[in-house]
Amino acid sequence: MKRLTAYLSRLFMTDALILFGVVCFLLWLVNCLRSFDVVSVKGQSILTLAAQGLLTMPQLSIAFFYVCVGIGLARALQALQANRELHIIHTSHGLGSLWSATAVVAGAGVICVLLLSNFLEPYANRRLNVLTASVAADLVSSTLKPQRFTQVTPGVVLLIGGRSGDGEIQEFFADDRRDPETRRTYIAQAARVSTDGTNYVIELRDGSLQYTEADGRFSKVTFGRYDLSVDRLSQPMGVPNPLLEIDSLTLVSNAIRSGAWPQDVVSLLVNRASEGLRVIGICMVVLAVSGFPSGRRSRFNVPMEAIVMLLAFGERGISAYSPLGPSTGALLMIIGGGAVLIARTWVRPAPQVVTA
Structure with missing residues (x-):
């Protein structure tokens, strides 16, 4: 050169x-x-x-x-x-x-x-x-204050009724409004955060999943147990693109x-x-x-x-x-x-x- x-x-x-x-x-x-x-x-x-x-x-x-x-x-x-x-x-x-x-x-x-x-x-x-x-799993499992609405990410609001000493959550509520076409609401009598070492999951028990469409249609699914991935609540636009x-x-x-x-x-x-x-x-x-x-x-x-x-x-x-x-x-x-x-x-x- x-x-x-x-x-x-x-x-x-x-x-x-x-x-x-x-x-x-x-x-x-x-x-x-x-x-x-x-x-x-x-x-x-x-x-x-x-x-x-x-x-x-x-x-x-x-x-x-x-x-x-x-x-x-x-x-x-x-x-x-x-x-x-x-x-x-x-x-x-x-x-x-x-x-x-x-x-x-x-x-x-x-x-x-x-x-x-x-x-x-x-x-x-x-x-x-x-x-x-x-961060979202820690917020749900230990940081989230009972009887107080908290925004996990824009469009997702959480509320819990209480927390026991072993980490058990009573009266779990999550409202997801990120999708303009569908509003999802998760309601459960009890919940617990668990992990397999890679992913975090919220184990919901004795609750229901409610869907509200943009045209006003409403549907409800009840469950005895429902595993909700924390990724679905923590990402600003829902499930991230894996690519x-x-x-x-x-x-x-x-x-x-x-x-x-x-x-x-x-x-x-x-x-x-x-x-x-x-x-x-x-x-x-x-x-x-x-x-x-x-x-x-x-x-x-x-x-x-x-x-x-x-x-x-x-x-x-x-x-x-x-x-x-x-x-x-x-x-x-x-x-x-x-x-x-x-x-x-x-x-x-x-x-x-x-x-x-």
């Missing part, structure tokens, strides 16, 4: 990593504040709050990772132009080093975001579901072993792979816009950071509504950035001077 390429690579990566670290820390603090009921209401320690906020970070960090890479690259290129270093790079035939440094940053970003989306995020989802179920807890290597291995490629597995793998294309696309667009010196003075100087944010917003919108898949916006950025780069680096023939 040339010295100029190494210098530019360090400059681009430093700005991107600093911005990414600051954003991660701020979002972690916001997640902790949003989950503060884990400490204040559910009786957990501050370490549980910190762990819950940390485990939600991989999914959020994937969403803004390529934005941080693009802003870091743009800020570094603007600093080079302000110091006239960008002019020197172009006039001294250093354009190849500029392209190589951008490729190094894009390649490192692709590797990082693919590790996040394919391995770290599934692991964090798995640990977060276990932690959330553990989100499995890393991509395991998904591919299972598909190859079985010979079947379900559509939901393929869609999940494509979504995870598209994050790498976003990093490549944002780097190409930023290089095409800010990688060439300009001596023109504009009346209104639009910050490049705002342009990157708007570009990312548009890319997400296109990818979300495009029938071609989640990679549509990233591919458009790659095509558009590549076309601008080719146009700006195209060697035009010098005008011929006609002498009389």
Whole structure:
């Protein structure tokens, strides 16, 4: 690697990593504040709050990772132009080093975001579901106060009549309104929380399960014993998608072993792979816009950071509504950035001077 390429690579990566670290820390603090009921209401320690906020970070960090890479690259290129270093790079035939440094940053970003989306995020989802179920089980078994309504998760409210010394719960009541189409109500004379070492279960005895549909229809099922998984009460949207807890290597291995490629597995793998294309696309667009010196003075100087944010917003919108898949916006950025780069680096023939 040339010295100029190494210098530019360090400059681009430093700005991107600093911005990414600051954003991660701020979002972690916001997640902790949003989950503060884990400490204040559910009786957990501050370490549980910190762990819950940390485990939600991989999914959020994937969403803004390529934005941080693009802003870091743009800020570094603007600093080079302000110091006239960008002019020197172009006039001294250093354009190849500029392209190589951008490729190094894009390649490192692709590797990082693919590790996040394919391995770290599934692991964090798995640990977060276990932690959330553990908090809910502890809330039901020991922390929940008798004769007091307590919200386990948005849309789920619990009430118990009392608790005996051996952990037996009397008069258990749970109201689940997360599904707008169906309201579930669990009523039991007694309950107890148990675990098999992996999953937590609420053993309901001598009770009923009531369903209320959106159109007003009502149904009721009585039981002598009913095992209610804590996951059904602890997850904000009900039963979690088990595929989100499995890393991509395991998904591919299972598909190859079985010979079947379900559509939901393929869609999940494509979504995870598209994050790498976003990093490549944002780097190409930023290089095409800010990688060439300009001596023109504009009346209104639009910050490049705002342009990157708007570009990312548009890319997400296109990818979300495009029938071609989640990679549509990233591919458009790659095509558009590549076309601008080719146009700006195209060697035009010098005008011929006609002498009389």
